[in-house]
Amino acid sequence: xxxxxxxxxxxxxxxxxxxxxxxxxxxxxxxxxxxxxxxxxxxxxxxxxxxxxxxxxxxxxxxxxxxxxxxxxxxxxxxxxxxxxxxxxxxxxxxxxxxxxxxxxxxxxxxxxxxxxxxxxxxxxxxxxxxxxxxxxxxxxxxxxxxxxxxxxxxxxxxxxxxxxxxxxxxxxxxxxxxxxxxxxxxxxxxxxxxxxxxxxxxxxxxxxxxxxxxxxxxxxxxxxxxxxxxxxxxxxxxxxxxxxxxxxxxxxxxxxxxxxxxxxxxxxxxxxxxxxxxxxxxxxxxxxxxxxxx
Numbered sequence: 001x002x003x004x005x006x007x008x009x010x011x012x013x014x015x016x017x018x019x020x021x022x023x024x025x026x027x028x029x030x031x032x033x034x035x036x037x038x039x040x041x042x043x044x045x046x047x048x049x050x051x052x053x054x055x056x057x058x059x060x061x062x063x064x065x066x067x068x069x070x071x072x073x074x075x076x077x078x079x080x081x082x083x084x085x086x087x088x089x090x091x092x093x094x095x096x097x098x099x100x101x102x103x104x105x106x107x108x109x110x111x112x113x114x115x116x117x118x119x120x121x122x123x124x125x126x127x128x129x130x131x132x133x134x135x136x137x138x139x140x141x142x143x144x145x146x147x148x149x150x151x152x153x154x155x156x157x158x159x160x161x162x163x164x165x166x167x168x169x170x171x172x173x174x175x176x177x178x179x180x181x182x183x184x185x186x187x188x189x190x191x192x193x194x195x196x197x198x199x200x201x202x203x204x205x206x207x208x209x210x211x212x213x214x215x216x217x218x219x220x221x222x223x224x225x226x227x228x229x230x231x232x233x234x235x236x237x238x239x240x241x242x243x244x245x246x247x248x249x250x251x252x253x254x255x256x257x258x259x260x261x262x263x264x265x266x267x268x269x270x271x272x273x274x275x276x277x278x279x280x281x282x283x284x285x286x287x288x289x290x291x292x293x294x295x
Contacts, residue, residue, distance in 0.1 A: 043180045043181045044180070046136075047136050047137045047176070047181070048137065050135075050136035050137065050138075051108060051136055051137035051138055054108060054110065054136070054137075054138045055072075055108055058072045058108075058110055061073060061074060061110075062074065062075055062077075062078065062081070064078070064081055064082065064085055065085075065106060066085045066086075066088070066089045066106075067089060067092075068088070068089060068092045068096075068106060068107060069085055069088045069089060069092070069106055069107045069108075069109050070106045070107070070108055070109070071084055071085045071088075071109045071110075071111060072108065072109070072110045072111065073110075073111040073113075073143075074111070074113045077111065077113055077143055077145070080111065080143045080144050080145055081111055083144060083156075083157060083160055084109060084111060084141060084144070084160075084164075084166065085109070087160060087161055087164060087166045088107075088109060088139075088166050088170065090161070091166055091167040091170055091199055092170065094195075094198075094199060095167070095170055095171055095174055095195055095199075096174065098251065098254075098255065099174050099175075099178060099254070099255050099258055100178065100255060100258075100259075101174045101177060101178060103177060107137070107138075107139065107170075107173065108137070108138045108139070109138075109139045109140070109141060110138060110139075110140045110141070111140075111141055111142075111143050112140065112141070112142055112143060113143050113145075113146070114142075114143075114146060115130070115142060115146065118130050118133075118140065118142050121140070130142060131147065131164065131165045132164070132165025132166070132168065132169045133169065134169040134170075134172035134173050134176070137173070137176075137177075139166075139169045139170065139173065141164070141165060141166070141169070144156070144159075144160045144164065148160055148163075161200065162200045162201065162202065163200075163202070167192075167195055167196045167199045167200060168192045168193070168195070168196045169192070171188075171191055171192040171195040171196070172188055172192050175187075175188045175191055175192070175258065176188070178258045178259070178261075178262055179258055179261035179262050180262060182261045182262070182264060182265075183261055183267065184221070184222045184225075184267045185221070185222075185225040185226070186218065186221040186222065186225055186234070186237070186238040186241070187238070187241075187242070187257075187267050189225075189235060189238045189239075190238035190239050190240075190241055190242030190243075191242050191254065193235065193238065193239035193242070194239060194242045194243050194246060194254075197239070197243070203239070204232070204235055204236050204239055206232040206236075207232075208230055208231075208232040208233060209230075209232040209233050209235065209236035210233075210294075211236075211240075211287075211290055211291050211294050212294075213230075213233070215233070215237060215287055216228055216230075216233065216234055216237055217283065218241070218268070218279065218283050221234060221237065221238065222267065222268075237290075240286065240289075240290040240293070241286045241290075242254065244285070244286040244289050244290065245257070245271070245274075245275065245286075248275075248285075248289070249274065249275055253274045253275065256270075256274045257270045257271060257274050260273060260274070
């Protein structure tokens with residue numbers, strides 16, 4: 001299985017869990033050498049087959065549908081399911097229209113009533129605190145009743161809207177669909193955090209993410225993102241690199257990069273083509289800009 005991205009409900013940090021990485025990297029290396037048309041079609045079949053498997057295995061759950069999403073939930077949890085659907089639909093258009101996502105199928109969202117059930121689905125240990133996961137065309141979320149502390153209906157909805165995972169995970173889905181899976185971990189994570197910031201105002205800001213320390217190189221984040229010892233710093237750098245592109249080159253540049261990834265370019269090639277800066281120069285520029293912003 002590939003990396004799974006999720007929110008931590010304690011510090012709003014993001015964490016990655018990797019499974020079967022050696023096998024995954026081997027398959028990915030072979031896959032990316034295929035001709036573009038074959039690669040794109042093969043990836044779509046792979047993703048869609050896993051999506052329909054998820055829909056089949058959850059067929060006995062309760063279901064509600066909106067214009068763009070289909071939400072599966074357990075009996076007695078309809079109010080949370082409705083809130084999740086409402087929030088997903090709210091974030092759909094701003095993100096989809098910006099990046100040109102126009103898949104006609106409805107996106108499955110599976111709601112888990114407890115951490116144990118969500119963790120069990122991925123073989124995670126019981127103490128993992130996932131709030132949301134995107135994988136293979138499906139968004140999986142922990143029911144807000146497990147972690148939202150507000151009691152009034154208005155405050156309850158507002159906390160899920162601003163602190164929940166829907167904008168973040170839907171952005172991961174958009175990146176995956178548009179690029180046919182051809183993206184680096186740091187880029188999709190940075191873009192997901194950037195859209196979350198734009199739509200909810202949240203910015204990653206743990207103490208360990210301070211830029212007043214040696215920063216990671218993009219080459220290391222390309223290949224070793226999950227293994228970097230300071231994960232808060234890696235996530236913050238990802239976000240700042242993407243935000244730098246948006247603010248200096250315009251948000252159209254992010255869409256242009258995604259379109260180049262869809263044509264099988266590597267992330268560093270796409271960034272260099274869109275920004276006009278070699279990747280080493282881009283890296284120096286974004287780090288300098290980021291430190292100025294923090295100061």
